[in-house]
Amino acid sequence: MRAFLLSRLSQSLVLLVIVSIIGFVILNLTPGGPLAQHGLAPGMTQADIDRIQEQLGLNRPLWIQYLDWAWRLLQGDWGRSFRDGTSVTTVIGRHLFATLLLMGTSTAIAIAIGTWIGIRGATHRYSLFDYLATIGAMVALSIPTFWFGLVGIYIFSLRLGWVPAGNMYTIGDGSVLNFLHHLILPSIVLSLVHVAVWSRYMRTATLDVISQDFVKTARAKGLSERRVLMKHVVGNALLPMITLAGMQLPSILTGALVTETVFTWPGMGRLFLDSLGYSDYPVVMGLLMFSAVLVVLGNLIADIVVAVVDPRIRLA
């Protein structure tokens, strides 16, 4: 276990270094580089810009600038927002909760529905249900999330009036119930793609498990098909799904950004777009780096969880 943890940790560290290099290259692609806001200020002469460059150390070799930047990231100094001077970490922290809640809820929905569809598809292979689930998954993967959101708003908020069309709360009503009411539609919209992915993987995983000897043994023992499924198949089939949950993080974050925009949900995705609109590059860069770090850590945690649950992996 210890060797596994160490090798997995070092892999993640290497990945974080590469991720930060990519981020640094993108930062230097921004117009005017890190000096963008000064370059736009009126009355700024070339001499002023040179002086600021000198002060900020922007005339040093790139790799020293990179090390300096990365060191500050490590210390938690992610820069300050151009908009109001609050530190980037504070700004992200304020929006993190809303996004995590949305992502968590929709992942729970995706797991519940996707697992059910996947198992049923595997146990009733080549049935009408299986066939429709296969086609349905491919179509679901092809629907743009924002469009699904718009159609959802049109039908369920504007036409039927069942759920609100956006925001996290009705103004003046901060109750949990009100919040949950606002959460329903966006989390369903965000879960669509993941129900599709989850159900396909679950079907494959279940089929893999069903064909194994211990399942035959369980049947031979005379266990009912239901007990074989619940006790022997589902648990084993769900194991690789933990890894999948980690791998799906980037696409959930992508979906969250779009969903938050359509539903004016005050999360990281909306913050990212707002900051882009204001050319608030420190926040944009901060969110870019933060999302990548979240993905790397998410995958690491998923792998560790699998290793804890499944001894075969850490012994291998």
Place this chain on the structure above:
Amino acid sequence: MTVLVAHAVPSRWWHSRATQRFMHHRLALLGLAMITSLTLACVFGPYLLPYDSLYIDLRARFAPPLTGNHYLGTDPLGRDVAARLLMAGRISLLVGFCAMLLSTLIGTLVGVIAGYRGGWIGAALMRTVDGFLSYPSIFLVLALAAVLKPTPAMIVVIIAATKWMEVARIVEAEVRSLREREFVQAGRMLGLSGAHIMFREILPNAMGPIIVAATLTVARAILLEAYISFLGYGIQPPLPSWGNMLNGAQQYLASAPWLAIIPGAAITIAVTSFNFIGDGLRDALDVRDDRV
């Protein structure tokens, strides 16, 4: 005897087993039919419609579908939605296709070199792939699109820059498994150059997975273009794209829902088609891949 004669005819690609299998894949054929009709409609349709996509008629604003000759209605400026939809289709399909070409090219190049060379070059390339994959693609694309000038060509480059990794991974795995095969060793013994072995000997044997990945990449590229154009950082008006037609649609959702529903349906149809075709190709070319 007739049987022998039939076998003597040199086999063509349309006689191959892969083609036969593809032709029996009903979903793939449906996808092929849908995308062909959609492409033909986008190429020739605008000449057949009574309105130009840029013709503004303020008296006919917000006409619902099937009003007079506005088969799909009009937008807030009174422009014909059908004409705009087809013109937008040209852009969206072209951007998706070009982004696929470029990203497949990059991915194949990286994958072949990483898989064949191996060692620290291979490791460095593949860790870079992992690094790019750690970024949620839309964050990366939006950040790039916001700082670079969003011309259609630049959008293609940006999408390709964030979609090449999957092809690279597939090709790398494929090349790595082919590297030690006899025909490659024979090539080395004959003194062929590394480039010749990589691209003329190994690559043709890895075409199946590349073709499948490329088809699915078209689908993803069209979706990504739609996402960023919807958010206002992709194709810029007056040039229409399916994504940017949806850009202002949300504010008219209650009064003019067709403005949102129609372009989104076009995107879904196009992307579904490519996903169906990709699925058929995967079965036909016998590519082992558990992904959807």
